[in-house]
Amino acid sequence: MKSDEMLLNEQQQVTSDWFHQLRDRICQQFEEIERQAASPASFQVTPWQKNTEGYGIQTGRGIRSLMKGQIFEKVGVNISTVKGCFSPDFAKKIPGTEDDPHFFATGISLVAHMANPHVPNIHMNCRFLQTTKSWFGGGIDLNPSTPYAEDTAEFHQNLKTICDKHHPDYYSRFSEWADRYFDIPHRQTKRGVGGIFYDYLDSNFAADFAFTKDVGKAFLDIFPKLVARRQNRAANQEDFQRLAVYRGRYTEFNLLYDRGTLFGLKTGGDADAVLMSLPPMAIWE
Amino acid sequence: MKSDEMLLNEQQQVTSDWFHQLRDRICQQFEEIERQAASPASFQVTPWQKNTEGYGIQTGRGIRSLMKGQIFEKVGVNISTVKGCFSPDFAKKIPGTEDDPHFFATGISLVAHMANPHVPNIHMNCRFLQTTKSWFGGGIDLNPSTPYAEDTAEFHQNLKTICDKHHPDYYSRFSEWADRYFDIPHRQTKRGVGGIFYDYLDSNFAADFAFTKDVGKAFLDIFPKLVARRQNRAANQEDFQRLAVYRGRYTEFNLLYDRGTLFGLKTGGDADAVLMSLPPMAIWE
Numbered sequence: 334m335k336s337d338e339m340l341l342n343e344q345q346q347v348t349s350d351w352f353h354q355l356r357d358r359i360c361q362q363f364e365e366i367e368r369q370a371a372s373p374a375s376f377q378v379t380p381w382q383k384n385t386e387g388y389g390i391q392t393g394r395g396i397r398s399l400m401k402g403q404i405f406e407k408v409g410v411n412i413s414t415v416k417g418c419f420s421p422d423f424a425k426k427i428p429g430t431e432d433d434p435h436f437f438a439t440g441i442s443l444v445a446h447m448a449n450p451h452v453p454n455i456h457m458n459c460r461f462l463q464t465t466k467s468w469f470g471g472g473i474d475l476n477p478s479t480p481y482a483e484d485t486a487e488f489h490q491n492l493k494t495i496c497d498k499h500h501p502d503y504y505s506r507f508s509e510w511a512d513r514y515f516d517i518p519h520r521q522t523k524r525g526v527g528g529i530f531y532d533y534l535d536s537n538f539a540a541d542f543a544f545t546k547d548v549g550k551a552f553l554d555i556f557p558k559l560v561a562r563r564q565n566r567a568a569n570q571e572d573f574q575r576l577a578v579y580r581g582r583y584t585e586f587n588l589l590y591d592r593g594t595l596f597g598l599k600t601g602g603d604a605d606a607v608l609m610s611l612p613p614m615a616i617w618e
Numbered sequence: 619m620k621s622d623e624m625l626l627n628e629q630q631q632v633t634s635d636w637f638h639q640l641r642d643r644i645c646q647q648f649e650e651i652e653r654q655a656a657s658p659a660s661f662q663v664t665p666w667q668k669n670t671e672g673y674g675i676q677t678g679r680g681i682r683s684l685m686k687g688q689i690f691e692k693v694g695v696n697i698s699t700v701k702g703c704f705s706p707d708f709a710k711k712i713p714g715t716e717d718d719p720h721f722f723a724t725g726i727s728l729v730a731h732m733a734n735p736h737v738p739n740i741h742m743n744c745r746f747l748q749t750t751k752s753w754f755g756g757g758i759d760l761n762p763s764t765p766y767a768e769d770t771a772e773f774h775q776n777l778k779t780i781c782d783k784h785h786p787d788y789y790s791r792f793s794e795w796a797d798r799y800f801d802i803p804h805r806q807t808k809r810g811v812g813g814i815f816y817d818y819l820d821s822n823f824a825a826d827f828a829f830t831k832d833v834g835k836a837f838l839d840i841f842p843k844l845v846a847r848r849q850n851r852a853a854n855q856e857d858f859q860r861l862a863v864y865r866g867r868y869t870e871f872n873l874l875y876d877r878g879t880l881f882g883l884k885t886g887g888d889a890d891a892v893l894m895s896l897p898p899m900a901i902w903e
Binding site: 407519520577581584585588589595598599602604607608611612613614615616617618 | 692804805862866869870873874880883884887889892893896897898899900901902903
């Protein structure tokens with residue numbers, strides 16, 4: 334079967350379509366932010382397809398998009414829709430694979446490293462998984478090298494508002510999950526000021542999909558505001574130094590602890606796509 | 619027991635003393651290289667002691683030494699002598715811990731990131747371990763961002779000469795081991811031009827110690843020559859760019875695959891000491 338003939342069931346199709354639309358809107362909006370800063374930067378777009386046998390991803394397609402601009406020093410937006418078969422070892426960690434190790438996954442992943450040290454960096458990821466079970470996962474976390482209490486409060490308030498629309502417990506559960514997840518234990522520090530992180534969400538498809546769409550929309554709503562607020566603030570040598578050191582910590586988190594990164598690299602994922610999350614530059618003092 | 623009262627048996631004492639002497643000679647020689655380049659750089663020396671309970675290192679002392687110079691952009695030389703107790707999980711991977719999970723370890727570890735992209739970076743590490751068994755391990759690998767066939771050949775020839783003095787198989791076994799170990803599979807590339815890597819060497823104490831001393835002496839013999847040969851060669855923007863990209867790959871290796879780094883960080887080792895090996899700066903294009 335060619336990957337462009339990959340047959341999707343209805344849930345797979347609507348989720349995959351939504352992530353694709355979200356990707357288009359995000360890329361458009363980010364390019365618009367560059368244009369308003371009189372920058373000609375645009376996303377470099379690389380579609381890919383995969384068709385192999387064996388464990389891991391067997392059939393799939395995706396789009397890697399990378400922009401290096403004046404406001405966005407380096408931003409990567411990846412979407413992918415894949416089918417495959419987990420190895421016996423890996424299947425043990427994944428719900429619903431007891432009788433059948435096949436899986437479907439579709440999702441979007443975004444990391445933005447910003448040029449101005451006053452503008453926070455951000456990460457967003459949403460995905461829909463199917464084995465014999467199906468669930469949503471995702472999250473957003475804000476990663477300022479120069480934290481502003483006002484930005485942090487507004488970011489969390491926005492996330493709380495969309496969480497509360499769906500379930501009274503979501504914000505406290507998912508923000509605590511983000512705190513646990515985005516932790517750099519060997520530095521005794523967090524990766525940023527948190528956000529939300531959720532996985533294995535399977536209350537019912539329509540409700541969980543609606544929540545995941547709201548997470549994507551919340552990202553589009555919140556982040557450009559924070560960028561606009563800080564992008565023209567003058568930065569000095571110390572600010573850039575702090576940003577560069579911070580990026581070293583971000584690199585340590587991603588290469589030592591990030592589940593997606595380790596999964597991608599150790600199962601033979603495309604290194605350039607998986608490591609698009611690494612900063613344009615980092616220092617270690 | 620205070621760590622300065624740590625009682626060592628004869629083998630522990632002579633190995634620990636040797637690593638300390640090697641450290642002194644290396645630091646002296648590296649500072650001399652800086653002085654000859656009219657640089658005032660010298661090692662910033664941080665002795666440390668540890669005295670805790672529980673799994674991992676319990677009693678120990680060491681010296682972290684870091685120099686940021688004109689020839690050595692960032693070079694770290696660490697020595698440590700420690701006693702402790704492996705956790706049950708970790709003990710499974712270590713020889714001689716079936717009946718007693720206690721261990722002794724002493725060693726030296728060095729990573730040099732050089733300012734001039736024509737000068738190769740280098741890593742050296744030698745150690746003596748005791749559980750109910752005892753063994754030596756170590757290695758040197760050369761990491762040029764701009765490889766010169768002449769330097770690579772001379773480096774390997776020097777290592778072969780000292781290996782051949784001790785055992786006709788050592789060079790082929792240990793250089794192949796280095797090739798396997800210093801591999802970055804997700805980039806389908808090696809970390810550098812190889813060298814030697816050995817572990818669990820327990821033919822007999824005197825012979826293995828003599829070999830390990832020769833590895834240390836070989837380092838002192840080879841590396842300053844390579845530095846002198848390349849340090850005055852003019853480098854252009856492309857050379858510096860290649861160096862910075864190379865350092866990104868080096869960072870990926872160390873955080874994703876290096877056994878010592880992962881062991882150190884995940885058992886609560888001092889992050890500053892363990893991560894002294896990371897480059898002063900890296901980029902990801």
